[in-house]
Amino acid sequence: GENVEQHPSxxxxxxxxxxVIKCTYSDSASNYFPWYxxxxxxxxxxxxxxxxNVGEKKDQRIAVTLNKTAKHFSLHITExxxxxxxxxxxxxxxxxFYFGTGTSLTVIx
Amino acid sequence: DAGVIQSPRHEVTxxxxxxxxxxxxxxxxxxxxxxxQTMMRGLELLIYFNNNVPIDDSGMPEDRFSAKMxxxxxxxxxxQPxxxxxxxxxxxxxxxxxRxxxxxFGPGTRLTVx
Numbered sequence: 001g002e003n004v005e006q007h008p009s010x011x012x013x014x015x016x017x018x019x020v021i022k023c024t025y026s027d028s029a030s031n032y033f034p035w036y037x038x039x040x041x042x043x044x045x046x047x048x049x050x051x052x053n054v055g056e057k058k059d060q061r062i063a064v065t066l067n068k069t070a071k072h073f074s075l076h077i078t079e080x081x082x083x084x085x086x087x088x089x090x091x092x093x094x095x096x097f098y099f100g101t102g103t104s105l106t107v108i109x
Numbered sequence: 110d111a112g113v114i115q116s117p118r119h120e121v122t123x124x125x126x127x128x129x130x131x132x133x134x135x136x137x138x139x140x141x142x143x144x145x146q147t148m149m150r151g152l153e154l155l156i157y158f159n160n161n162v163p164i165d166d167s168g169m170p171e172d173r174f175s176a177k178m179x180x181x182x183x184x185x186x187x188x189q190p191x192x193x194x195x196x197x198x199x200x201x202x203x204x205x206x207x208r209x210x211x212x213x214f215g216p217g218t219r220l221t222v223x
Contacts, residue, residue, distance in 0.1 A: 032209060034211060034212075036214075041216075042216055042217070043113075043200050043202075043214035043215050043216050043217050044152075044200070044214045045214065046211055046212075046213065049211065089152065093208075093209055095208075096154060096157070096165065096208055097154065097208070097212065099151060099152040100151075101151045102151060
């Protein structure tokens with residue numbers, strides 16, 4: 001089955017700086033890669049996604065890049081704000097969704 | 110839309126008791142998923158329903174766990190008897206187009222088994 005690895009497990013950045021979270025996957029058949037943000041006491045919320053026929057997608061301060069050859073995809077958050085502090089999960093869809101282990105992002109005011 | 114609704118939000122019970130978790134998916138979605146989240150194992154898919162039919166229950170840990178979806182707007186996850194190792198946050202998610210479509214998660218039920 002699919003194996004999704006996510007790094008780093010924790011990340012602290014100063015407000016206004018950029019944050020990058022990386023995931024790798026093993027199944028070349030995986031074709032859909034969503035990113036979820038989970039705030040304390042809440043369920044994961046979809047923030048951006050990308051399909052395998054696209055290399056990059058951007059939505060305001062958030063962007064996702066996909067390298068199918070290397071089997072990795074990354075989440076980029078620019079101009080970070082304290083409200084970006086949360087746990088972020090990547091996922092890859094092959095026969096089902098496989099989730100990364102999460103990155104706890106702290107944005108320091 | 111109200112989103113995925115789960116109840117209760119918190120449940121504390123004693124070992125050996127029966128626990129029932131409830132979920133109402135987003136109206137119009139035809140797929141429903143139950144997940145368990147723990148610090149050690151992260152997010153694990155327990156079971157997936159499509160059009161009210163269980164399609165994949167390979168993630169259900171053991172016979173103590175059962176799930177039903179009697180209609181398109183309601184599902185239950187039951188643990189009987191419960192054990193301390195079942196303590197976790199249980200999420201329900203739904204999607205419009207099946208396993209390969211974007212999933213929307215509920216707020217979760219935090220279960221503590223003493």
